[in-house]
Amino acid sequence: MRWSNYLIPTLKEDPSETDTISQKLMIRAGLIRKLGSGIYNYLPAGFKVLNKAINIVREEMNRAGAQEILMPVLQPSELWIESERFNAFGPLMCKFTDRTGKIMVLGPTHEEVVTHIVRNEISSYKQLPINLYQIQTKFRDEIRPRFGVIRSKEFLMKDAYSFDTSKGGLDKSFDAMYKAYSSIFDRCGLKYKIVLADSGLMGGDTSLEFMIPAESGEDLLVSCGKCRYSANMEKAECRPPQSLEQEPLKASESVLTPGKSTIDAVTEFLKVPAMKLVKTLIYVADGKPVAVLVRGDHDVNETKLAHILNTANIAMADKETIEKTTGGPLGFSGPVGLKMTVIADHSVKALKNFVTGANKADTHLTNVNLDRDFTPAQFVDARVCVTGDKCPKCDGTLSISRGIEIGHIFKLGTKYSQKLGALYLDEKGASHPIIMGCYGIGVNRIIASALELFNDQDGIIWPPNLAPFQAVISAINPRDEKIAAAANGIYETLKGMNIDVLLDDRDVSAGVKFKDADLIGMPIRITVGSKTLKSNTVDVKLRMQKEQYTVNINEVGVKIHGFWNEYTTLMEKMRLQ
């Protein structure tokens, strides 16, 4: 490809309204352009990279024995009503009414459709196990799209679905995907971490997320410094405190705290540390109020709370509900005398003589104690982990970092097969729901993640298997016939060797060529200029190195694989750092 005729519109200046390095680089390097909030055009080089990721995904899925299919984006809403996810997805799902008045949805995912295929086409254990996958566009009407292609309203997902006759079979299918995912992200040259996750709306029990460590990630990861324990914040367990505070119980008192409705205000006013306060949060779960107690310096983990309460339908109570159910205003709730189910986080168990709200305006209670003043219905793990918490699995300490969710694998079980009636007959002719797994990869996120991980001041540094080109030939002053001829000769040689090479034949100054090559992240740059041409040589430079190699023009072809291998080796080193 000749640059003079290739659409790769680089930007000298930073675009406005970008919130991550990857988004900025993708736009500046001419890979993508924004069409609207959360929707992007992929320009030639961007699409080329996307296809490289797609091909890696496809090859590894095929290698793992999955079969590629293509399911429609457009789906009848009936299937979603059948699976009872029509309302669960709610406004996140793009819907419209067709000309006959039928409600259609643009698939945010494809469990329903794939289960429909299987219920129609599979009826015997002899046809199982099977794994069907596709690489297809998904639509999700995101509340707030952001971070470029990392959270967009339309995105490309590889979604696979396994169908088994036994738990053991599901374990095998799951394991095969675990391995395939590892191969995919290895080949993409990404750093990643595999963490325990919550399965959310998808259902099922076991789920693991593949996470790219990145500051711009939306997910919080909890990792043990000592063992391999690593989990999404939503899922991360907190170890109950080992020892209780040793303090004699003091008499509880009611104190006036006018206007002090927040933890900060109360700690300052009463001069007690936040960890000697107990926050009483009123939730409404399936229409019923529940009080949840956590230490003042802790927060409720709503995902874990939802599991404890066994419903997805929880929300913090509004002001009116709090007043009606506790008898006091928002900000002054407390467990003493409260007429509703009270559950407390384990950390509360260790406290003595703590402060709570009094369910009365501008009033708190001091020196409140468990059992003497109130007794929670149960102690649970309902809080958000914090740095310094002890690992639930060993005696290590937990730390918190950020990550981009790039893949998620679930053991679904029979949630969908039961609801949609995907059954098989076993050897004895008995009917059972098929046991399912589902496995997603955010294909666009592969690219964005690579850029979050590997970049410098000058631009992108591509993992070798994702780079839009392997090499660029920068012809300095292509109007000089000798230079043009030499550059062209090398170009033809490399093309003949199946090297993916771009010839920068633009009549622009050397600086522009170098800046563009760096910005786009050309792994190998071959500079053809009058300076070295006299000695019949060219300069070869790898993107991440400062120094250049002097190579005889006739030897570029012979040496190019060596340079490529060197680039690959250096990137692998960066990846493993």
Next chain:
RNA sequence: CGGGGUGUAGCGCAGCCUGGCUUAGCGCGUCUGCUUUGGGAGCAGAAGGCCCCGGGUUCGAAUCCCGGCACCCCGACCA
């Protein structure tokens, strides 16, 4: 959905508060010509604007007011 912000040339922005000194500017990019060509070249010239849309106030609106739309940020929410 709540709070805040922005909308002016392909991109990045100034002008708006205090209406007329603007024929609406600047930088980048684009086009033409000449000179250049090893880290975003120089000179000369040029093209390119429903100043987001609609309504209003005014002798006069990019500027003030009302309504709408789009985009962004924070929050809530989230596979």
